[in-house]
Amino acid sequence: MNKFKLIGLALIFAGTLNGCGSLNNTLAEKSKTVEYYRIFDIQTDSDRATVINAASNGLGQNINSANESTPIPNFSTPPKQSGRFLLVNPFAGSNMASLAAANGVSLKVATCDGAVWVAQAIREIQDSSTLKLTSCLWQYENGYHLDVYASFNKKTGGIMQISRSMSDAMAVFVKLVVAITTLCTLSLDTILFRV
Structure with a gap:
């Protein structure tokens, strides 16, 4: 039974270190x-x-x-x-x-x-x-x-990555809005010309 506890503790410790490594990699500014x-x-x-x-x-x-x-x-x-x-x-x-x-x-x-x-x-x-x-x-x-x-x-990476990701997401959102607006305008023009 002690072997299983020891193996379990080792796995938890390894998982914790792996999680810290991922966090450190995310926070490392590159x-x-x-x-x-x-x-x-x-x-x-x-x-x-x-x-x-x-x-x-x-x-x-x-x-x-x-x-x-x-x-x-x-x-x-x-x-x-x-x-x-x-x-x-x-x-x-x-x-x-x-x-x-x-x-x-x-x-x-x-x-x-x-x-x-x-x-x-x-x-x-x-x-x-x-x-x-x-x-x-x-x-x-x-x-x-x-x-x-x-x-x-x-x-x-780094703390600034949060604001970079948000600004990237906003840029994608703006491009999407422009694309939808253009598509709707083209569709509206097509409909108006058919009438």
């Missing part, structure tokens, strides 16, 4: 960073200013702030091939780079040598996530190349 890139080939005869304006307007719809520059092109006629962004660590080989790497921080920066338009943009949601974008537009013989490099950092 930061996750994901990098990605996209390359768009824009084959058009449109002039440089038109394409730059379109890229700037598209970028502006999804960010909080941007720094844009339009350097003087280093060519008289567009080259046969477009350029590409390069990822560099401006602090490579320094103590700062070693310290950052030890703390899980990436110091990579996208460079856009030879681009006709460069934009550095940020979309930040306080205490939740940060999206950093670098956009490089190169002109070439067949049109333009738009390279976009992004670094997305999202905070999860």
Whole structure:
């Protein structure tokens, strides 16, 4: 009988530790960073200013702030091939780079040598996530190349996760209301046109 009590106590103790581990994992504040890139080939005869304006307007719809520059092109006629962004660590080989790497921080920066338009943009949601974008537009013989490099950092867990979850739920609710309103409006328009 004592064996069964001892096994039961051991199971209860193990379950308690497992529960504490789950709670600690939930309360642990974490930061996750994901990098990605996209390359768009824009084959058009449109002039440089038109394409730059379109890229700037598209970028502006999804960010909080941007720094844009339009350097003087280093060519008289567009080259046969477009350029590409390069990822560099401006602090490579320094103590700062070693310290950052030890703390899980990436110091990579996208460079856009030879681009006709460069934009550095940020979309930040306080205490939740940060999206950093670098956009490089190169002109070439067949049109333009738009390279976009992004670094997305999202905070999860901790006490603030409660407010993040509530704001996420509210955002989903608002999107649902908009979708239902749009659907009802479309249905109402359809009904009115049938009459």
